[in-house]
Amino acid sequence: MRKDYHNILNVPRSATDDEIKKAYRKLAFQYHPDRNPHNKEAEEKFKEINEAYEVLSDQEKRYRYERFGSADDAGSIFDFGFRGNFDDVFNDLFGDFFGGQRQRERKGEDLRYNLYIEFEEAVFGVEKEIEIPKEEPCPVCHGSRIEPGHKPSVCKACAGRGQVRHSHGFFTINRTCEHCNGEGFVIKDPCKACRGKGTSKTKKTLKIRIPPGLDTGARLKLRREGAQGHGATTPGDLYVVVHVKEHPVFSREGDDIAVHINVNFPLLCLGGQITVPTVEGETQVTIPPGTQPGEVFRIRSLGVTKTNGYGRGDELVYLNITIPTDLTERQRTLLEELANEFNGDTDVTRRGFKEKFKEMFDWKD
Ligand SMILES: [Zn+2]
Ligand SMILES: [Zn+2]
Incomplete structure (x- = not known):
């Protein structure tokens, strides 16, 4: 429930x-x-x-x-x-x-990690290992900041209390001891390995699961994986910012995936089948006769998993008309015949145009 x-x-x-x-x-x-x-x-x-x-x-x-x-x-x-x-x-x-x-x-600093993932990884989700800098307690002094075998000395300024008292007439005010920063002790023999910092820099590998559907700019928060600087009692958080790499074929339009397919002019006139890449492999799309440039074909549910958890977006197929620039002799002859057929008929209706083109096609066979 x-x-x-x-x-x-x-x-x-x-x-x-x-x-x-x-x-x-x-x-x-x-x-x-x-x-x-x-x-x-x-x-x-x-x-x-x-x-x-x-x-x-x-x-x-x-x-x-x-x-x-x-x-x-x-x-x-x-x-x-x-x-x-x-x-x-x-x-x-x-x-x-x-x-x-x-x-x-006292919280340490938040860190930001830019994670670059492939287009398909963003679509389907992915598990990634990332390496982040990490400050850990110094292995020699175990975070105590003192050279092993030595002891801290009681702060003489505050007699170990960490605070000093100032009297102002009737009032007494407690202030943090400046000599020991409120710690009550001073270190005369700092750890040589960490130079008295108490921490050492290492690297930590984290496994992150990127859920499907995230796009560039999505931010994942990993609690307490940020910096643990000197004096911080709690590490900061780590923000993993997702960057999706560009894909040579696909692009995102929200939850939809757009793909641009080059087709020639006769195909739009006569209709036919075209092979279209999708993130799940190739598929066939039927182009009806008389398709106009700019028409978009929608393949249902082959887009990106919606981040609201309900279903997937679609794939949008955009058709680009390509105009050949290196015609063969035969192509040129046929196009010239077609042009003659259309001669004076510059304001053809869609229907009439198609019929004429069909005639030409039949004649060619
Ligand atoms: Zn140390
Ligand atoms: Zn002190």
């Missing part, structure tokens, strides 16, 4: 991230178990609110939910670190409320 997450959070489908966050905060605060002890109904409601927020607050999950009706499809695109969302909001919500025992998160 599909739950209506928008309804649960009481937000419109078009709600922005901010509106969703606000709605969630309001409801989570109202139904939080700490404020509603022994209230089964509130507990259920709280669970539901969290479930809705888990999906709608995550770009990728929301996308799936709104288009495919389910956020946790077996073909889920990424391994999500969902806790991130909640920690952020709960810090805002309850950090002060409950005495501030939660440490405020």
Whole structure:
């Protein structure tokens, strides 16, 4: 049974991230178990609110939910670190409320990765491995920043408290100790391997599944795969931006795939079969007699999987008339005969034109 997450959070489908966050905060605060002890109904409601927020607050999950009706499809695109969302909001919500025992998160930088995929890969979806730079705890000092065998010294300026007290008359103000940056200790022997940074640069391989139907500009968010700079308690996010390479034959028109086929003038007049490439292989298209230049033929359901999850677009076949520039003797003779046949008949109707052309064709046989 599909739950209506928008309804649960009481937000419109078009709600922005901010509106969703606000709605969630309001409801989570109202139904939080700490404020509603022994209230089964509130507990259920709280669970539901969290479930809705888990999906709608995550770009990728929301996308799936709104288009495919389910956020946790077996073909889920990424391994999500969902806790991130909640920690952020709960810090805002309850950090002060409950005495501030939660440490405020400091998020690392978001990273952007440009992923180039082939046209067919965008049409059918694809799994890709990408290599991203990653900062990991230094393997020598395990992130402590201290050369192994040494110890940090207690900061003398703040006596290890991390804060210093300034008195202004009646007031005392606590300030972060500048000497130790609030850490309460100083490192006299920084780790040589990482030069006291506590991190080392490596590379990480990530598997990404690109769902079918994405086009250039589509953005996938991988939670917590961004940078974890010095001082950040949580890594930033990684945004994978999709770029679809141009195809020599096909191009996209939304969910439809366009293909341009060169045909000669007699074919449009007389009609016939043409072979048309599609992303599923070649197929035959019947051109009726008297087809006008500019007419588009539609092959149903051979386009791109619609991102709303319902069916596929079509393939659009555009016919280009080619005018030969290197006629053989025989072709020239036949065209001259045809021209004579049409002589003075510059305002031919479509029907009359076709008849005459047929005559010529019969005569040629
Ligand atoms: Zn180190
Ligand atoms: Zn200090």
